[in-house]
Amino acid sequence: MIITVTLNPAIDVTYRLPRLTVGEVHRVAEVTTRLGGKGVNVARVLHQLGEPAHAVGLADAHFADALASELPSTFLPELEDVRRTVVVVAGSTTSLWEPGRQAAPGADRRLLDLLEARLANATALTVSGSLAPGVPADLPARIARLAAGAGVPVLLDLDDAALVAAVGTGAVLTPNEDEAERLLGHAPDDPVAAVEELAARNRGPVVLTRGRLGLIACADGTCWEARPPAGIAGNPTGAGDAAAAGLARGLAHGRPWPEILRDAAALGAAAVAAPVAGEIDAETYASVLADIRVEPPDHEEA
Amino acid sequence: MIITVTLNPAIDVTYRLPRLTVGEVHRVAEVTTRLGGKGVNVARVLHQLGEPAHAVGLADAHFADALASELPSTFLPELEDVRRTVVVVAGSTTSLWEPGRQAAPGADRRLLDLLEARLANATALTVSGSLAPGVPADLPARIARLAAGAGVPVLLDLDDAALVAAVGTGAVLTPNEDEAERLLGHAPDDPVAAVEELAARNRGPVVLTRGRLGLIACADGTCWEARPPAGIAGNPTGAGDAAAAGLARGLAHGRPWPEILRDAAALGAAAVAAPVAGEIDAETYASVLADIRVEPPDHEEA
Numbered sequence: 317m318i319i320t321v322t323l324n325p326a327i328d329v330t331y332r333l334p335r336l337t338v339g340e341v342h343r344v345a346e347v348t349t350r351l352g353g354k355g356v357n358v359a360r361v362l363h364q365l366g367e368p369a370h371a372v373g374l375a376d377a378h379f380a381d382a383l384a385s386e387l388p389s390t391f392l393p394e395l396e397d398v399r400r401t402v403v404v405v406a407g408s409t410t411s412l413w414e415p416g417r418q419a420a421p422g423a424d425r426r427l428l429d430l431l432e433a434r435l436a437n438a439t440a441l442t443v444s445g446s447l448a449p450g451v452p453a454d455l456p457a458r459i460a461r462l463a464a465g466a467g468v469p470v471l472l473d474l475d476d477a478a479l480v481a482a483v484g485t486g487a488v489l490t491p492n493e494d495e496a497e498r499l500l501g502h503a504p505d506d507p508v509a510a511v512e513e514l515a516a517r518n519r520g521p522v523v524l525t526r527g528r529l530g531l532i533a534c535a536d537g538t539c540w541e542a543r544p545p546a547g548i549a550g551n552p553t554g555a556g557d558a559a560a561a562g563l564a565r566g567l568a569h570g571r572p573w574p575e576i577l578r579d580a581a582a583l584g585a586a587a588v589a590a591p592v593a594g595e596i597d598a599e600t601y602a603s604v605l606a607d608i609r610v611e612p613p614d615h616e617e618a
Numbered sequence: 619m620i621i622t623v624t625l626n627p628a629i630d631v632t633y634r635l636p637r638l639t640v641g642e643v644h645r646v647a648e649v650t651t652r653l654g655g656k657g658v659n660v661a662r663v664l665h666q667l668g669e670p671a672h673a674v675g676l677a678d679a680h681f682a683d684a685l686a687s688e689l690p691s692t693f694l695p696e697l698e699d700v701r702r703t704v705v706v707v708a709g710s711t712t713s714l715w716e717p718g719r720q721a722a723p724g725a726d727r728r729l730l731d732l733l734e735a736r737l738a739n740a741t742a743l744t745v746s747g748s749l750a751p752g753v754p755a756d757l758p759a760r761i762a763r764l765a766a767g768a769g770v771p772v773l774l775d776l777d778d779a780a781l782v783a784a785v786g787t788g789a790v791l792t793p794n795e796d797e798a799e800r801l802l803g804h805a806p807d808d809p810v811a812a813v814e815e816l817a818a819r820n821r822g823p824v825v826l827t828r829g830r831l832g833l834i835a836c837a838d839g840t841c842w843e844a845r846p847p848a849g850i851a852g853n854p855t856g857a858g859d860a861a862a863a864g865l866a867r868g869l870a871h872g873r874p875w876p877e878i879l880r881d882a883a884a885l886g887a888a889a890v891a892a893p894v895a896g897e898i899d900a901e902t903y904a905s906v907l908a909d910i911r912v913e914p915p916d917h918e919e920a
Contacts, residue, residue: 331714338638339710347716349699378680397651402704404714408641412633412706414649 318362318564319434321427321443321459322355322373323451324416325391327400328593336406350592351383352401354445354473357557357594358564359387361583364596367565372430374423374448392430394423395448419450424458431459435466439568442560444473453477460487469567473560486520488535488567490560496524507532508539508613523563523577525556530581532613535573541613542577544585544604554593559584574610581608620664620866621736623729623745623761624657624675625753626718627693628703630895635708652894653685654703656747656775659859659896660866661689663885666898669867674732676725676750694732696725697750721752726760733761737768741870744862746775755779762789771869775862788822790837790869792862798826809834810841810915825865825879827858832883834915837875843915844876844883846906856895861886876912883910 332346355373362369371389379398380391399414435441441463443456456478460470470487472479475495482489483499496510497503504510507524511534515522521535530543562583566576586601587593634648657675664671673691681700682693701716737743743765745758758780762772772789774781777797784791785801798812799805806812809826813836817824823837832845864885868878888903889895 331716333714336640336712338640338708338712341713341715343715343717345717402714406640410638410640411643412635412704413643413645414633415645415647 317437317439318359318367318369318568319431319438319441320355320359320362320369320371320564321431321441321456322353322371322391322445323427323443323455324446324448325351325353325356325373325375325379325398326414327379327398328352329400329402331402331404331406333404333406336404336408336410350594351379351386352593354557354560355442356383356387356389357554358442358444358561359389360594361558361561361587361596362565363387364598365561365565367561367568370434372427372434374419374427374451376417390430390434392423392426394420394426396420416446416448419448421450423450424452424455427455428458428462432462432466435463435468438463438466438468440469440471440564442471442473442564444557444560446475447478454481457481457485460485463487471560471564471567473556483514483518486518488521488523488563489514489518490523490525490556490563492525492527492556506615508534508541508615512539521573523580525559525584527552527555530584530608531559531577533573533577538573539613540574540577540610542574542581542608542610544581545607548585548588548600548604550588551591551593552588554590554595555584555587557594558587558596578605578608578610581610619739619741620661620669620671620870621733621740621743622657622661622664622671622673622866623733623743623758624655624673624693624747625729625745625757626701626748626750627653627655627658627675627677627681628701628716629681630654631702631704633704633706633708635706638706638708638710638712652896653681653688654895656859656862657744658685658689658691659856660744660746660863661691662896663860663863663889663898664867665689666900667863667867669863669870672736674729674736676721676729676753678719692732692736694725694728696722696728698722718748718750721750723752725752726754726757729757730760730764734764737765737770740765740768740770742771742773742866744773744775744866746859746862748777749780756783759783759787762787765789773862773866773869775858785816785820788820790823790825790865791816791820792825792827792858792865794827794829794858808917810836810843810917813841823875825882827861827886829854829857832886832910833861833879835875835879840875841915842876842879842912844879844910844912846883846887847909850887850890850902850906852890853893853895854890856892856897857886857889859896860889860898880907880910880912883912 359371562580589597661673864882891899
């Protein structure tokens with residue numbers, strides 16, 4: 317059972333309109349609503365892969381009940397409300413992202429208690445995405461240490477202060493290039509050197525996520541690069557979550573890193589080919605998997 | 619106790635942004651959310667006036683619980699969800715109105731049962747706004763006949779097919795000029811003639827709502843015009859609901875029509891001066907009330 321943790325979930329709302337004109341009233345004919353957040357999307361992809369997963373996090377009671385009717389999940393009712401992300405698709409795409417809602421005092425403690433009780437049955441754990449206001453920035457790091465103490469491998473897909481606090485926990489970190497540069501405090505000489513330096517600081521694996529360029533990972537003193545084939549078009553939202561699902565599955569099964577990275581890169585590509593975040597295109601996944609080259613990376617100019 | 623009925627409630631969401639640009643991602647810093655719908659706004663104004671009111675309608679369980687914690691109300695959980703109206707205030711105002719959500723089969727019957735049980739304690743009843751999909755267009759007319767049978771005066775603030783079905787019930791109807799013209803099937807010679815004709819067809823009072831121009835009403839063969847003073851600036855959303863609250867209060871207390879119309883016009887003006895629908899500006903109300911002239915209307919060119 318893989319546990320995925322979401323500390324700032326969202327309700328993803330899509331409005332489809334013929335056109336959006338600033339200053340006017342629009343009657344929206346088509347509304348789609350989906351319970352989201354990065355860890356929820358990781359759990360959805362694992363579920364689609366037939367891998368047992370349980371989504372855990374902070375939300376309100378309404379979100380918690382609705383998600384539990386869709387997906388194995390336990391969300392503590394610690395937020396006053398769940399933010400919405402409104403995406404208006406009208407030729408171009410216009411997005412309105414509400415801020416996260418305040419977490420109740422003590423929510424971090426109650427979440428740790430919940431996770432502690434569930435770690436006995438866990439094969440891996442992920443923490444993905446931003447933190448709701450009121451959640452301490454070091455909560456993902458504390459979760460990682462708790463899981464490590466129980467012998468459960470951990471993947472942390474974080475940004476900002478939570479990512480800074482996570483360096484040194486030894487958990488797998490998955491920064492993108494901007495986050496890696498901010499973590500390093502300087503522009504790296506080349507991406508491989510950046511990952512090597514971050515892995516050393518982290519005392520654990522670091523996987524640099526590079527969108528269409530794939531992944532560069534360093535673990536236990538060795539580095540690899542996984543490059544997906546070019547030319548997969550679609551919606552990149554959710555590709556990182558699908559890749560995280562692949563990494564978590566590989567960690568859960570104790571697979572070798574080259575195999576883990578091939579799977580994660582293929583799942584990222586298969587998510588681009590699917591229309592909705594939290595889903596993969598199974599045909600793309602199957603066809604891409606064999607074409608991904610995993611090799612020692614060349615050092616290259618950044 | 620005045621009962622206000624809402625058959626298509628909404629959650630009114632306001633986003634405030636420095637600017638809205640089509641095709642871009644916006645992080646919304648300020649979100650305000652309010653449980654709404656026209657009948658809910660009527661109940662809010664009555665509540666502010668110290669007049670006992672109970673809001674009744676169709677919604678989902680979440681909306682019903684949340685509203686009950688704010689306002690005396692009973693909403694049956696008959697809708698799959700409650701629509702949102704998103705208003706983006708960014709210099710200009712851009713609105714996105716979701717469609718109403720489907721009502722469960724038999725919702726009309728269950729609402730009539732609920733109202734029947736409550737009519738013994740009712741002094742007046744209003745039905746305001748549109749109908750959720752799945753609600754029969756004649757439900758407001760059936761509610762009006764039920765209330766009339768119990769001796770309770772009724773105000774129907776409707777449009778489209780529900781308004782057509784309500785003509786002849788004898789309930790007070792409150793069309794605006796566009797609705798009156800559609801009901802008549804022709805452009806009226808002048809507004810007073812339109813109201814006279816509609817009141818005759820309705821076999822009951824008709825109050826034409828004319829925004830800043832005030833109200834023209836015909837009841838029991840007599841017509842009046844109530845004109846608010848010019849120059850009240852603000853937000854006209856909710857002015858009609860405040861006027862409906864005034865009409866309902868007057869009907870509940872059996873006041874004479876000129877007095878009812880003066881109060882309704884003053885409340886409409888006081889709602890324009892308040893920033894949010896469902897509220898009135900108490901100072902404006904007090905100062906405007908004495909300045910409103912209620913007189914037999916002149917016939918005028920349309």
